[in-house]
Amino acid sequence: MNVTIEFLGGLDALVEKQKEVKTTLPKEITHLKHLIIWIKENLMKSRQEEFVTNELQIRPGIMVLVNEIDWALLDEENYEIQQNDRIAFLSSLHGG
Amino acid sequence: MSILCENCKTKRAVFLRPKNGSKVCKECFIELFEEEVHETIQKFQMFEPKEKIGIGASGGKDSTALIHVLTKLKEKYKYENDFVLISIDEGIHGYRDDSLETVKRNQLFYNLPLEIVSFKDLFGWSLDDIILNLGPSNSCSYCGILRRQALDLAAQKISVKKLATGHNANDAAETVLLNFLRGDSVRISRSSEFIINDQNDFKRCKPFIYAYQKEIVAYAYFNKLDYFSTECPYAVNALRGKPRIFLNDLERVHPSGIIDIIDSGQLFALPDSSIKPKIQKCQKCGAVSSQNLCQACILLEKLNKSKPKIEIEIEKK
Ligand SMILES: [Zn+2]
Ligand SMILES: [Zn+2]
Numbered sequence: 001m002n003v004t005i006e007f008l009g010g011l012d013a014l015v016e017k018q019k020e021v022k023t024t025l026p027k028e029i030t031h032l033k034h035l036i037i038w039i040k041e042n043l044m045k046s047r048q049e050e051f052v053t054n055e056l057q058i059r060p061g062i063m064v065l066v067n068e069i070d071w072a073l074l075d076e077e078n079y080e081i082q083q084n085d086r087i088a089f090l091s092s093l094h095g096g
Numbered sequence: 097m098s099i100l101c102e103n104c105k106t107k108r109a110v111f112l113r114p115k116n117g118s119k120v121c122k123e124c125f126i127e128l129f130e131e132e133v134h135e136t137i138q139k140f141q142m143f144e145p146k147e148k149i150g151i152g153a154s155g156g157k158d159s160t161a162l163i164h165v166l167t168k169l170k171e172k173y174k175y176e177n178d179f180v181l182i183s184i185d186e187g188i189h190g191y192r193d194d195s196l197e198t199v200k201r202n203q204l205f206y207n208l209p210l211e212i213v214s215f216k217d218l219f220g221w222s223l224d225d226i227i228l229n230l231g232p233s234n235s236c237s238y239c240g241i242l243r244r245q246a247l248d249l250a251a252q253k254i255s256v257k258k259l260a261t262g263h264n265a266n267d268a269a270e271t272v273l274l275n276f277l278r279g280d281s282v283r284i285s286r287s288s289e290f291i292i293n294d295q296n297d298f299k300r301c302k303p304f305i306y307a308y309q310k311e312i313v314a315y316a317y318f319n320k321l322d323y324f325s326t327e328c329p330y331a332v333n334a335l336r337g338k339p340r341i342f343l344n345d346l347e348r349v350h351p352s353g354i355i356d357i358i359d360s361g362q363l364f365a366l367p368d369s370s371i372k373p374k375i376q377k378c379q380k381c382g383a384v385s386s387q388n389l390c391q392a393c394i395l396l397e398k399l400n401k402s403k404p405k406i407e408i409e410i411e412k413k
Contacts, residue, residue, distance in 0.1 A: 009157070
């Protein structure tokens with residue numbers, strides 16, 4: 001599955017200043033809940049706690065958008081990732 | 097599987113508003129958000145006709161969104177107000193220089209005048225120098241004290257009597273909560289005021305007081321606004337302590353909690369007769385102060401003792 005992942009609103013600081021990552025996901029990463037853990041484990045070297053909580057939920061205050069649609073309208077972490085999805089993580093916690 | 101906008105009932109909903117749980121399309125969200133800011137401005141009579149309004153511009157999401165909304169509202173509702181951007185250069189190398197570039201791009205884009213005042217020029221010290229001298233532990237409090245003073249001085253310099261800032265509902269709720277935790281009953285009621293009357297001839301207002309942080313960020317996102325989101329190097333981390341984490345968790349399970357906290361703060365407003373600090377003028381710089389010397393002058397005195405060779409001139413009005 002090919003996807004584009006965006007880190008916006010200051011989250012790029014957690015992934016070595018990459019605002020956009022184009023990648024091919026491993027087969028087992030099928031839903032957003034898997035993707036979140038995959039990002040934490042593969043793209044982040046530090047400050048993971050600013051992205052996910054101890055329960056591996058996305059940190060409240062970070063919006064997730066799939067193709068510019070709020071994931072709250074797409075079943076949130078149970079959304080099934082589609083080919084060429086553009087998945088944006090947008091922080092309202094960073095900067096000011 | 098796609099959901100229709102609850103407002104126009106024609107376009108696809110793309111955003112679930114944390115404020116009220118409604119599902120709206122991009123166009124409706126932008127319009128509703130702007131209308132609500134307009135209502136806040138009208139309800140609290142934030143702008144007097146013909147009054148020149150300063151907008152505190154940091155390059156960050158809140159102030160950038162504020163500039164965008166006010167520019168649109170001015171056109172739509174024919175506000176009889178001119179806007180001027182005011183930026184503070186605290187002197188934070190590699191951070192403020194970059195965010196000021198964002199402000200300058202926005203200044204050109206919105207075609208507004210811009211006044212930049214720096215800590216170094218006003219006080220003789222940049223924040224970087226202050227922290228070299230006093231250490232990093234209270235950096236945000238030093239910065240806050242001097243920013244306040246710097247904004248007042250900048251506003252006086254360009255004869256602006258009112259300053260609009262991008263403070264939002266989450267900021268206000270956080271302030272109320274912090275004051276509760278500190279047991280500061282006088283401040284609890286003051287922290288949620290919409291227009292803070294600092295001095296007889298200078299007022300601040302907060303058009304975003306009822307706007308959720310998340311909605312401001314979504315508004316900036318859907319409008320593709322150019323804002324700066326790097327964390328200040330002196331701010332320890334983005335989560336900024338337990339109250340902020342608590343508020344974000346609260347918002348997730350009980351969205352109206354943010355506004356409820358602000359409203360609670362207002363209900364605590366103390367009668368005039370109760371123990372409000374006596375307001376007087378700072379003996380050194382003339383700023384409004386609750387003591388003989390204002391906090392900015394106390395801080396500068398401490399700094400100049402630590403490094404007496406530098407001559408300090410505090411601008412007087
Ligand atoms: Zn609509
Ligand atoms: Zn003073």
